[in-house]
Amino acid sequence: MRPEPSPVGPGQESVWDYPRPPRVERVARRVLIRLGDEAIVDTDDVVRVLETSHPPVYYLPISAFADGALTSGEGSSYCEFKGSARYFDVSGGGQLRPRAAWTYPRPAAGFESLDGRVAVYARDMDLCTVDSVEVMPQPGRFYGGWITPEIVGPFKGERGSLGW
Template identity: 70%
Template structure:
């Protein structure tokens, strides 16, 4: 078991009715199945519309939504070069996301052979919301996690502060 990393003190934002705080999410992260409709639009086309959704919850991060590769329209995901390693989930591979004649390079990623405990991510892809025209969860347009590096989706149901804002590098 990995030792828990001590995070600097952060004052979580107040939680309102129906909200959850990213500061109550675990580390290591967990995979959480949800029953919400998720859509992604690119180039004026809906490239995915599904209720087969899991999200990864990790301390200080808004949820990252993973959708089945099979739920994307044909041709919307193209293998891309490169990979990266997550200390928890394993080796990630990247995809270009295509829709309506637009290509967003390396705008999605997945874990073809996820680490133990993250098997629920196999056959799924997460997408950077900021690279798409629009992403929705339960009809609400999401905001991308700040900073450009992380792929969390911010909705009214989740409060921060979120990793990626200025000064959060040590979180």
């Protein structure tokens, strides 16, 4: 059963207005990620994926990450829309976060703009910002969306959201 969307204020967007299947869009935003007191990526080459009930997932060029920040991680997963994903371990400032990022090496049709890009779980980093605003991670261990003040839910991953 679909929950009641939260009210949308000026300058906000509801995840319940996002499409399914998801939409990919380039955005004029700056993303900074810090781990172990080290900036591991700082870029304005940003693409986001919008999917009903999920906060945006930000995809950044693999080439924008600091040398050695991304190393091949264990496992894989599959998205019915984007295809097969593989994981990265993320390192920075003497810290290591296993399986904290993922990529689609051969994205499915319609998601080709994700090729050569990586998304990072905000919950595993010391700091993630979008335009200098700190993000909150999407609830739940599976999900990788980033919540900023202009995004309203409720969000998939919250308690009771399994059936959405």
